[in-house]
């Protein structure tokens with residue numbers, strides 16, 4: 740049986756060797772970015788780094804940066820990637836589950852890959868069908884404008900969710916002008932749509948999906964032992 744090990748590191752514990760390995764994983768397993776070799780992974784701004792190894796080999800990772808806006812702490816996921824040999828085994832969902840911190844109020848992700856959106860929905864809510872589009876509509880703009888990450892701040896919201904007059908099939912998208920090869924994400928989208936109602940609409944060239952999710956709060960009342968001991 741495979742041995743899977745998930746680990747989370749705070750930003751200040753991320754080493755140059757980790758960044759180098761992450762950069763290699765990314766450039767070998769991310770869909771081709773036209774005209775660019777690879778995204779530069781900067782140390783600046785990393786709040787958390789999560790990685791999973793399978794039998795000792797790096798199989799996937801993701802970064803998060805965090806910022807505050809509208810009284811909320813936003814955890815923004817970036818550069819989520821799983822090695823091609825280890826996909827569709829729940830590793831992306833597991834990585835995002837590991838990246839969560841107790842103080843997070845909302846999670847965000849820009850991705851062209853439907854599987855990244857499904858993994859985020861599973862880890863941060865329970866499924867994509869429980870995502871509140873209203874929360875996203877109300878908060879997307881202010882969250883993005885407050886981002887320390889230029890590519891998030893400068894992305895333009897597109898789709899019916901943000902502009903009811905938009906009727907070209909986009910629902911929750913951003914125009915990033917980032918020329919990512921969409922062959923793999925479009926195949927995944929067709930496959931996903933065979934089995935479910937996909938809520939985020941079409942995927943156009945130069946665009947990616949945007950997903951912003953409110954953190955799930957425990958609705959269970961405090962246990963009687965916690966009440967007795969006076970803990971909060």
Ligand SMILES: CC(C)(COP(=O)(O)OP(=O)(O)OC[C@H]1O[C@@H](n2cnc3c(N)ncnc32)[C@H](O)[C@@H]1OP(=O)(O)O)[C@@H](O)C(=O)NCCC(=O)NCCS
Pocket residue numbers: 768769770816817818819820821822825826827828829830831832833848849850851852853854855857858861926927928930931
């Ligand atoms: C997107 C990516 C990270 C998903 O990794 P993964 O480990 O295969 O994802 P998981 O196994 O956790 O699957 C998450 C969900 O997506 C579904 N899924 C995974 N791959 C899929 C595919 N190719 N087509 C359709 N659905 C897919 C899974 O069935 C699962 O759905 P469920 O929660 O309803 O069961 C991986 O495909 C990847 O690295 N792609 C290239 C990089 C990329 O596009 N990253 C996103 C940028 S932020």
